[in-house]
Amino acid sequence: MSEKIIITENLIKRFPVGDGEFTALNDINLSFEKGEFSGIVGPSGSGKTTLLNIMGSLDSPTEGSCTVMGKRISDLSHKQSAQLRNLHIGFIFQVYNLLPVYTVYENVEFALLLQKRSATERKKAVMEALEWVGLEKMANKKPSKLSGGEGQRVAIARAMVKRPELVLADEPTANLDAKNAHAILQTMKKLNEELKTTFIFSTHDEKVMGYLNRLIHLEDGKVAEDEWVTVKKSQL
Amino acid sequence: MKLAFQLAYKNLMGAGLRTWLNAGVLSFAFVVIIFYNGLIDGWNEQAKIDGINWEWGNGQLIHKDYDPYDAFSIEDGHGKLAEDKQENLTPILIRQANIYPKGRMMSIRLKGIDPNQTTLRLPTEILNQSKADFPVLIGQRMAESAKVKTGDEILLRWRDKNGTYDAATVTVAGIFETNVPFVDGGQFWMAIEKLQEITLLKDQITYFVANETYKPKEVEGWNFETQKYLMREQTKMIDAKKIGGSILYIVLMTLGLLAIFDTQVLSIFRRQKEIGSYIALGMTRWQVVRMFTAEGGMYSIFAVILGAIYGIPILWYFSKIGIGFGADGSEMGIIMAERMYPVYGLGLVFGTIVIVVLSATLVSFLPARKIARMNPVEALKGKVQ
Numbered sequence: 001m002s003e004k005i006i007i008t009e010n011l012i013k014r015f016p017v018g019d020g021e022f023t024a025l026n027d028i029n030l031s032f033e034k035g036e037f038s039g040i041v042g043p044s045g046s047g048k049t050t051l052l053n054i055m056g057s058l059d060s061p062t063e064g065s066c067t068v069m070g071k072r073i074s075d076l077s078h079k080q081s082a083q084l085r086n087l088h089i090g091f092i093f094q095v096y097n098l099l100p101v102y103t104v105y106e107n108v109e110f111a112l113l114l115q116k117r118s119a120t121e122r123k124k125a126v127m128e129a130l131e132w133v134g135l136e137k138m139a140n141k142k143p144s145k146l147s148g149g150e151g152q153r154v155a156i157a158r159a160m161v162k163r164p165e166l167v168l169a170d171e172p173t174a175n176l177d178a179k180n181a182h183a184i185l186q187t188m189k190k191l192n193e194e195l196k197t198t199f200i201f202s203t204h205d206e207k208v209m210g211y212l213n214r215l216i217h218l219e220d221g222k223v224a225e226d227e228w229v230t231v232k233k234s235q236l
Numbered sequence: 237m238k239l240a241f242q243l244a245y246k247n248l249m250g251a252g253l254r255t256w257l258n259a260g261v262l263s264f265a266f267v268v269i270i271f272y273n274g275l276i277d278g279w280n281e282q283a284k285i286d287g288i289n290w291e292w293g294n295g296q297l298i299h300k301d302y303d304p305y306d307a308f309s310i311e312d313g314h315g316k317l318a319e320d321k322q323e324n325l326t327p328i329l330i331r332q333a334n335i336y337p338k339g340r341m342m343s344i345r346l347k348g349i350d351p352n353q354t355t356l357r358l359p360t361e362i363l364n365q366s367k368a369d370f371p372v373l374i375g376q377r378m379a380e381s382a383k384v385k386t387g388d389e390i391l392l393r394w395r396d397k398n399g400t401y402d403a404a405t406v407t408v409a410g411i412f413e414t415n416v417p418f419v420d421g422g423q424f425w426m427a428i429e430k431l432q433e434i435t436l437l438k439d440q441i442t443y444f445v446a447n448e449t450y451k452p453k454e455v456e457g458w459n460f461e462t463q464k465y466l467m468r469e470q471t472k473m474i475d476a477k478k479i480g481g482s483i484l485y486i487v488l489m490t491l492g493l494l495a496i497f498d499t500q501v502l503s504i505f506r507r508q509k510e511i512g513s514y515i516a517l518g519m520t521r522w523q524v525v526r527m528f529t530a531e532g533g534m535y536s537i538f539a540v541i542l543g544a545i546y547g548i549p550i551l552w553y554f555s556k557i558g559i560g561f562g563a564d565g566s567e568m569g570i571i572m573a574e575r576m577y578p579v580y581g582l583g584l585v586f587g588t589i590v591i592v593v594l595s596a597t598l599v600s601f602l603p604a605r606k607i608a609r610m611n612p613v614e615a616l617k618g619k620v621q
Contacts, residue, residue: 058516058612079520086518097513097616101250113239114518158517 005166005198006032006055010064013050013221024050026221028064032200034165037192038214039201046218048202049170055200056089056168057081069165086114090159090197092169096151098143104130104154105139111162129161133187149180153187160191169201173208185211237526244530248538256542258499258535262492263543266592269488270585271551272481274578275559280474281579282415283571284467289357290416292466293445297325297458302442307332310345314440315457324451325444326353329431333394335406335424337382344378345423346394348431355447358419362410363427370430371409375420379411386411392424396436404434415573470571489595496535497599500528504603511607512616521612525604532600536593554578 011028014021025047032038040048053059054066057073058081066073069088076084085091090111098107108129112122130136133153143151152172159167169188173181189211192199201208209215217225248255288294298304302313310330317327329348334341349356351363363371372392374384384390386408393403406424414420432438446452452460504511514524558575 053613056516058616078522082515082518082520082523085516091516093513093516093616095509097509097516099510099513101247106246111517113242116239 003034004031005034005036005069006030006200007067008051008055008061008064009067011051011054011061011066012063013047013054013059014062024221025054025061028221028223030216030223030226032198034198035192035196036214037189037199037212038216039203039209039212040216040218041203041209042218042224043204047221048204048218051218052168052170052200052202055166056091057084086111087162088165090162090164090167092152092155092159092167092172094171094174096143096155096175098151098154098158100143103140103142104135104146107143107154108157108161111158115162125161126157129157132160132191133157147180148176149183152176152180152184156184156187156191160195160197163195164197166198166200169199169203171203171205172201173203173205178207181205181207237530240523240526240530241534243527244534247527248531248534254499255535255538258495259538259542261495262536262539262592262596263547265488265492266539266543266588267547267550269485270547270580270588271554271578272484273478273584273588274551274555274580275576276474276477276481277581277584278555278577278579279477279572282573282576283470283474286415286571286573287467287470288463290414291356291418291445292463293326293355294448294450295446295452295460295462296466297444297446297455297460299442300457300459302330310442314437314442316439317441317444317455317458321455322444324447324449326350326355326447327428327441327444329428329435329437329440330442331394331431331435331437333392333424335382336391336393337384337388342382343422346392346431347423347425348428349425351427353445355445356419357414358425359410359412360425363425366407366409368407368409370404370406371426372406373410373412373425374408375423376411376413377417377420378423379408381421384408394435396434398436402434416571418571489592492539492592493595493599496532496596497603499535500532500600500603503531504528504606508610508615508618511610512612512614512618515612516616521608521610525601525607528604528607529597529601532604533593533597535600536596539592539596540589551578551580555580 008028008030011025012023013025014023028051040051042048050059054061054073055068057068057076060066060074068084071080071084073081099110102110105126108126109122112125117125127136127139130139133156135150135153135157138146138150143154146154152175155172167188172188173184176184185208188199191197201212203209212229214226214228216223217227299313299315301309301315303309310332314329327350331346331348333344333346335344349358349360351360353360358373360373362373370392374382379385382390388408389405390408391403392406393401395401406426432440452462511524514527515521519527555578558577560575561572
């Protein structure tokens with residue numbers, strides 16, 4: 001693990017609030033290497049999601065820099081940002097954010113449609129992704145017919161189908177029961193090990209933290225602690 | 237762009253009933269617009285043909301002193317025209333007269349025409365075929381207002397060129413039906429030679445009606461009025477109807493387009509998280525704008541398809557059986573058939589399709605532009621106001 005996939009330097013993010021400003025992230029200096037299974041942890045309002053959004057080029061820093069796969073986020077145009085997300089970054093959201101009118105298959109296929117891949121290629125990749133998450137038999141179902149755990153597994157398949165270098169998961173287990181949360185985390189851990197995909201979580205869920213190799217503690221927008229942990233085999 | 241349409245199609249199909257309600261409203265506007273314009277076009281076409289067949293011919297050569305809009309010009313607005321210059325022209329002499337049907341007095345225009353003419357559809361051969369001493373031909377409207385029928389005798393009083401009154405009993409030899417009020421109401425038709433004889437106006441003509449082979453040329457003392465010029469009042473009336481129609485057109489289109497605009501505005505508000513997801517998955521904001529615009533445009537395509545499914549049989553049916561309005565155009569001074577047959581030209585249909593599709597796309601684009609300014613993070617949270 002030597003290739004740096006994300007580097008943040010003196011990153012500051014401020015939001016206008018009324019007449020003043022609120023500093024959500026303050027002087028963040030971090031780097032993530034390829035294949036990491038890390039988490040940004042901390043209480044609500046500590047800046048976890050904001051940092052994740054900047055790393056996913058959905059937002060940009062007010063000061064400092066965030067470089068993702070060699071690209072400085074604040075220098076990217078909308079089109080370049082979209083291209084970065086489309087080709088290299090997968091997102092998993094707390095509420096899954098599946099497209100309601102599409103089937104499971106179509107939801108997973110979506111990212112590949114944007115990449116203009118051929119129908120054969122798309123079908124192969126989608127079925128493979130659904131196999132990873134064990135939903136190949138639910139391909140024709142609509143998201144409204146899925147349970148919470150199934151919905152989140154579709155979201156994982158959708159994030160993974162394009163084989164991105166980086167997956168950003170924002171509170172992925174927050175809406176799941178313990179059993180489903182563990183199943184989801186085990187799936188992601190497996191994909192991390194098999195495909196060497198970098199996973200970065202934002203979470204305050206103890207269950208998730210148990211699976212992570214690195215925990216970056218955020219408090220009031222600042223890195224309070226950055227620790228590498230050994231995951232017990234029994235947890236996996 | 238192909239992707240935008242692919243996704244838009246999926247989204248609209250997935251939206252189910254909402255899509256078809258919008259398409260239904262727009263398709264109704266679409267069908268009514270085509271129907272109304274078809275009706276006006278059909279009326280226009282019919283009026284033009286009727287006007288040419290019954291009144292205007294291929295133009296008229298009018299005596300310089302005769303003004304069709306000035307009744308006083310009838311007295312002196314006539315003249316002679318050399319025989320060799322009358323080729324392909326049907327002569328008509330107009331005089332004023334009174335009739336006394338069943339004791340009432342009515343002012344009429346007495347029109348003399350060559351009974352052998354074939355330029356106008358007036359059944360003037362009846363004047364030749366009649367055994368009556370003094371046969372006249374009248375239209376249905378005239379017959380109704382004078383309360384006379386074929387074979388009835390009426391007292392006719394006129395003045396000759398010297399102003400001397402004379403009178404005779406005329407026989408209604410025939411009653412014709414026409415959509416053209418200008419050759420019917422308040423008019424008696426008779427053989428021109430007879431009229432010239434009784435008014436002492438030998439060889440005098442008020443105007444000539446040209447047939448299709450007539451080549452207009454300068455004739456001293458006479459003015460040639462083209463078919464287009466003679467039709468101008470009717471054309472103006474039809475144009476006025478078209479303006480009236482365009483108000484209906486705008487109202488209907490506005491209703492249909494408002495439904496789409498409203499849906500799009502609500503859709504963009506309601507589907508914020510979805511928009512955020514599209515952006516997170518790698519779509520550019522403008523790709524999302526294009527997709528939403530394509531959705532709106534596609535409503536109009538669905539409306540065209542839906543409109544075609546129920547509209548074609550309805551429009552075809554009315555074009556065959558026509559529509560009776562029970563109105564008499566003579567009251568308005570226009571040519572109006574009892575039944576009107578809508579005519580749907582390709583230009584009308586395709587023009588309406590293009591307008592509907594473009595307008596629907598435009599009204600979808602207007603709210604969709606908001607997406608380009610959306611912060612994807614706010615959109616993902618569903619917090620965009």
